Amino acid sequence: MLDPVPPATELHGACSVGLDVGGTKVHGVLLGPDGTVLGDERRPTRQGPEGVLASVEDVVGALVGPVGIAVGDLGGIGVGIPGLVDPGTGCVTHAVNVGIRGEPFPLADRLASRTGGVPVAVDNDLNVAAVGAAHHLARQGRGSEAGAELAYLALGTGLAAGIVLGGRLRRGVSGAVGEIGHVPVDPRGPRCACGQRGCLEVYASGSALASRWPVAPGLHAPAELFAAAARGDALAVTVRDEFLDAVAVAVQMLVLTYDVADVVIGGGVSALGEPLLTGVAAALAARGELSPFLATLNMADRVSLTPAGVPVAAVGAALVSRREVS
Ligand SMILES: [Zn+2]
Structure with a gap:
């Protein structure tokens, strides 16, 4: 369930998008300034480096449109992807489920250049899920x-x-x-x-x-x-x-x-x-x-x-982007 969306003027630079890239779908959330989920979208994963990039862009666009902000107004984008990732460079070296193999693919740099310079963090899917799970438990009072x-x-x-x-x-x-x-x-x-x-x-x-x-x-x-x-x-x-x-x-x-x-x-x-x-x-x-x-x-x-219906990996990816930027 989504939380109420504040006016767009309060969201500029304060929202982040988190994306959980899986073998069949990309699941994204828009995270508000206080960590609430303001948007939730899924699109099929297109295979290969360019396919993943295009799928991710689709989901980012679908998330920001309804709340009245532009992609360039985001404070950060985080991507969790199953495979070998260098979080320092944002390169994906091997993610066989989504068809990335061989040459390291600079996903963070490519996505940042396509979004007008929004900071992008890329990490392993389990790492972002762990961060999202900790966030969820804390919000449950645990x-x-x-x-x-x-x-x-x-x-x-x-x-x-x-x-x-x-x-x-x-x-x-x-x-x-x-x-x-x-x-x-x-x-x-x-x-x-x-x-x-x-x-x-x-x-x-x-x-x-x-x-x-x-x-x-x-x-x-x-x-x-x-x-x-x-x-x-x-x-x-x-x-x-x-x-x-x-x-x-x-x-x-x-x-x-x-x-x-x-x-x-x-x-x-x-x-x-x-x-x-x-x-x-x-x-x-x-x-x-x-x-x-x-x-x-x-x-x-x-x-x-993990409670059914709680997108811990996507939320965690958004949080990781926020921490990398701050
Ligand atoms: Zn083994």
Whole structure:
């Protein structure tokens, strides 16, 4: 739901746009001066560097028009994109889902020159989602945004987390912060796309579920698996419970590494909703029963799901642009 829009004169230079660029759609929000969402638009993603740029421009134009400001009046534009990004230069070096590969594509510079010099920040999609999730929790009255200690755990095709500590996004020295999907948990496990064996991602991701519970095209493997398990299918119960325990391991890694107050689960698999949250909480509680040490950490209480309909990645992208500019 959108918030009331203030007069255009109050919005000049004070609004920012955040964009979540995905493989099929670009989702954008217009963020007002006080962090409220004033506009929300989606357009299909056109593939390739020029296609992404054009799709992003379409969404920016669609967001500013209705509130009576020009693109050049924006205080900043933030873009979250799945792939390898250099936030310092705003270059995207590899984003296979949107057809950017090979030569680094200077998305920030190209977009800034097409918008009359509006400052543009580009970051990895999980990083901006973590910032957006911290913003959302603070607006719900759960902790302060400035002091947020949070991990955004994306259960998508792969498994990785964005990390906010002390209210600040952490990227590390090479951008590998939160890449827990490639921590090996079984040296004899299946080969991972990264070259190692038995990575956590092989057990706790959307692609892991899709390979263990094949479904007809167009169906959502996690939903089919959980439905079969709920009907009492013994194999489905086993596959579901092993998956839930692997997600619990991911949560445990994040809590033991960063001691974050919140682990917010997002990504495509999180569309499962309550059954996923309940299942992960039960798996964490079971771990606590085996270990008095883990029990003291109350890990289950730290886990929540990205609420349906809340565009955390797009909002986070707008916030990242604002912070980079200020
Ligand atoms: Zn791996």
